[in-house]
Amino acid sequence: MTKQRHKALSLLGMAMRAGKLITGDETVLKAVRQGKALLVIMAGDASENTRKKFQDKCGTYSVKLIEAFDRVTLGEAIGKSERVLMAVTDAGFSKSITQSLTQPTEVEYID
Numbered sequence: 001m002t003k004q005r006h007k008a009l010s011l012l013g014m015a016m017r018a019g020k021l022i023t024g025d026e027t028v029l030k031a032v033r034q035g036k037a038l039l040v041i042m043a044g045d046a047s048e049n050t051r052k053k054f055q056d057k058c059g060t061y062s063v064k065l066i067e068a069f070d071r072v073t074l075g076e077a078i079g080k081s082e083r084v085l086m087a088v089t090d091a092g093f094s095k096s097i098t099q100s101l102t103q104p105t106e107v108e109y110i111d
Contacts, residue, residue, distance in 0.1 A: 008068070008100035009077040011093060012041070012086065016078040020090035023080065025050065028087040032061050037087035038094040039064050043071040046084045054085065063087075064094075068101050 015021040022031050031037040040058050042051065044067055058065040071082040088094045
């Protein structure tokens with residue numbers, strides 16, 4: 001696992017302890033609909049039904065959706081059992097986690 005991806009997991013754990021993370025299918029869906037979710041993280045091993053449902057909902061409500069890790073890794077990051085969906089409700093955590101998961105890990109060659 002790259003350093004950046006490890007950082008994202010650490011940030012998820014901190015967000016959970018700070019009370020800025022929502023987990024579970026229905027509670028995440030509710031947060032998206034209410035405009036509380038700023039970022040939704042979905043496990044890479046989510047079912048096709050769940051994947052489509054949240055891609056559609058996040059697209060409709062303009063919430064960033066990132067597919068990363070697997071359900072076991074996401075659960076361990078926050079000290080819980082397996083988790084497929086998480087919603088971050090804090091702007092700072094959302095920005096930091098997004099950067100950690102989307103930044104290129106390789107340094108580009110500069111002429």
